[in-house]
Amino acid sequence: MNLKKQFKEGLLTQNPVLVQVLGMCSTMAITTSFFNGLGMGVAVLVILTLSNVIISAIRKIVPDKIRIAMFIVVIAGFVTCVDLLIQAFLPDLAKSLGVFIPLIVVNCIILGRAESFSYKNGVAASFFDGIFQGIGYTVVLLAMCIIRELLGAGTFGGGLLGPDLKGIQILPAQFPAKMLTLPVGGFLVLACLIAAMQWALSKSKK
């Protein structure tokens, strides 16, 4: 087990969003305010870690042919728990994330890690893999949120800070390009981030 290598993979060289390009739907859809991104990131981190641990624990007794169905049942169970917890304790977050919380079930990151990592590795390694990949996902979400919020609405920390939880106004209200908080902005900001990542990776190889 090599924690340092796993950490680097999760955050940079094998980042789930920027390099493996998985779980795009939620990445683009909900990154309009800081609190949304944080909530979604933590929810995925928790579910990913738990499902990684369980799947790696049962990997020897699951027949090869029905493994995908088993993965989905395990993941769906945890998603339901997290969904109900968010609805109970953070109703505002549940409202703004909407259908995307139950849709974590079909988030390719979780199924992808189950298939490519935890089905082949031990419990402890899978646990850390879940945590590091989850952190990698959360960091990208937060970066997207900060960029889209700052340039699109001129605020920082929406849903968490400021008056009426609308965020702290940083840029004067007439400057921001509202387009970035719309779906278009999701596509364009993610494109820029992936391009920057490809540039950085090709640079570090040289």
Add this chain to the structure above:
Amino acid sequence: MDQITNLLAITLGAVLANNFIFSQFLGICPFLGVSKKVDTAVGMGIAVTFVMGLASAITWLVNTFILVPLDLVYMQTVAFILVIASLVQFIEMFLQKSMPTLYTALGVYLPLITTNCAVLGVALLNIQNNYNFIESVVYGITGGLGFLLAIVLFASIRERLVFADYPKNWDGFPIALVTAGLMALAFMGFSGLKIW
């Protein structure tokens, strides 16, 4: 008459104004993954439309006649994903037996659809919007048609992109995302559309 205008409004919304890809961000993975050629994009689009229509119908029935009477609505996510996974498996077996030509045309894409968030998304949205049976089925099918339209347009643009000259670091996903972003901007023009 009211019913018909209502269905027309749902159709228009699902295909253009609230397109699953460009305004709701559902089904982005297959949208980016299988859009390199127009032929495969058409195949994927048809398969998705088919499954979305059937899944809407069956999940609506499951929800209304099993989950609600038994007070098990909190098991919705688990129940729906199981229904969708077995539905896809079933369709695959059925097509293989009875319509081998269609099966070979769709073959590769069918298993992929289980993890397409547009399918689970449409099932959940039907319940959230309180649609009745017919509205759900119409929403499912037209949502699939919106996906088909989006992926075919996108694939045709991507085929031309090969000849475009752009910085090397934007190769692959970034340039595809920029293209999709500009298409989303174009589709936003439909959001003012209203009929009644």
